Amino acid sequence: MPELPEVQTIINELSPIIIGKNLVKIEEFRKNTLINQQNKSSLGQIKSIFRRGKYIIITTELKLQIIIHLRMTGKLIYTENPTSSSSHMRAHLIFSDYTKLIFDDVRTFGQITIAPLNQKIKSLEILGVEPLSNNFSPDYLWQQFRKRKAPIKNILLNQTIIAGLGNIYVNEILFACKIHPGVPANNLNREQIGAIVSNTVKILKKAIIYNGTTISDYKRVDNKGGEFQNFLKIYQKTRCPECGNTVSRIKQAGRSTFFCLSCQNNTQKTLKS
DNA sequence: AAGCTTTCCTGAACGC
DNA sequence: TGCGTTCAGGAAAGCT
Numbered sequence A: 001m002p003e004l005p006e007v008q009t010i011i012n013e014l015s016p017i018i019i020g021k022n023l024v025k026i027e028e029f030r031k032n033t034l035i036n037q038q039n040k041s042s043l044g045q046i047k048s049i050f051r052r053g054k055y056i057i058i059t060t061e062l063k064l065q066i067i068i069h070l071r072m073t074g075k076l077i078y079t080e081n082p083t084s085s086s087s088h089m090r091a092h093l094i095f096s097d098y099t100k101l102i103f104d105d106v107r108t109f110g111q112i113t114i115a116p117l118n119q120k121i122k123s124l125e126i127l128g129v130e131p132l133s134n135n136f137s138p139d140y141l142w143q144q145f146r147k148r149k150a151p152i153k154n155i156l157l158n159q160t161i162i163a164g165l166g167n168i169y170v171n172e173i174l175f176a177c178k179i180h181p182g183v184p185a186n187n188l189n190r191e192q193i194g195a196i197v198s199n200t201v202k203i204l205k206k207a208i209i210y211n212g213t214t215i216s217d218y219k220r221v222d223n224k225g226g227e228f229q230n231f232l233k234i235y236q237k238t239r240c241p242e243c244g245n246t247v248s249r250i251k252q253a254g255r256s257t258f259f260c261l262s263c264q265n266n267t268q269k270t271l272k273s
Numbered sequence B: 001a002a003g004c005t006t007t008c009c010t011g012a013a014c015g016c
Numbered sequence C: 001t002g003c004g005t006t007c008a009g010g011a012a013a014g015c016t
Helices: A004-018 A138-145 A152-157 A167-177 A190-209
Strands: A022-028 A044-052 A055-060 A064-069 A074-079 A089-095 A100-105 A111-116 A248-252 A255-259
Touching: A004 A044, A004 A055, A004 A074, A004 A190, A064 A074, A138 A152, A138 A190, A152 A167, A167 A190, A167 A255
Parallel strands: none
Antiparallel strands: A022 A044, A022 A089, A044 A055, A055 A064, A064 A111, A074 A100, A089 A100, A248 A255
16 A cells, blocks of 8 residues: 555656646546546646655646545556556546556545645645654654554554554554554653654665555556565564564554564553653 | 544455 | 455544
């Protein structure tokens, strides 16, 4: 499922391809895929494409923003064949040179919002810090965590606190930090919060270098997969790579958590200093 | 305010 | 073989 590294990979690959192209229209093949379809003869030349959390934002010269969320199974596939299709094509972006970008989404949770550039988009407004920005600091997390008693796993998945983490990377981050996923966020000490910051940055950067993680559905613009699945240490594993013990599996916030009970056994009294 | 539950959806995997 | 059930999960809405 596309999380921050996967979305960043898509943007890195899409950017040199579509910037400067003239976007003629966006067609919908399944209703509720497009929000605020514009009835214009052209949506304008593509000016920029960037990421905020797991959202892809494309802006055009006509002062429009096209906001794409891939959710679990969404893909953006670029093709130079104007008649090509895909098995679960929900929409496509047509360019004036007859190339196009197909939005394919099996489980149909993904969405494309088209809005004026100056319009405030609530789902973007509420997002927390970017984990690869300077604002992502131990002090920021300390302030956020001290008022939260939900399990740290749930808190790291909360997009209003940190934007862009999903289930796979949160599992990997907590394993790297040797932190039990069930510990209340406000029980973590300064040292553990520091570890969360450094391991989050380290894992996300490495995952971007390897073009993201392809477990089932995530695909890059050219329909190739990423390679970071080869570096996963705990997600969907059965044996802990550190100690060899059987990996534990529980459900938190509706999602599978994988962890090693002996390596991530921080039940010692934590210090709140 | 924080946190919990429910809902959306399809295909793969599994059990009998 | 085939049918029914379970599971995968991001985000928003509704509620306490």
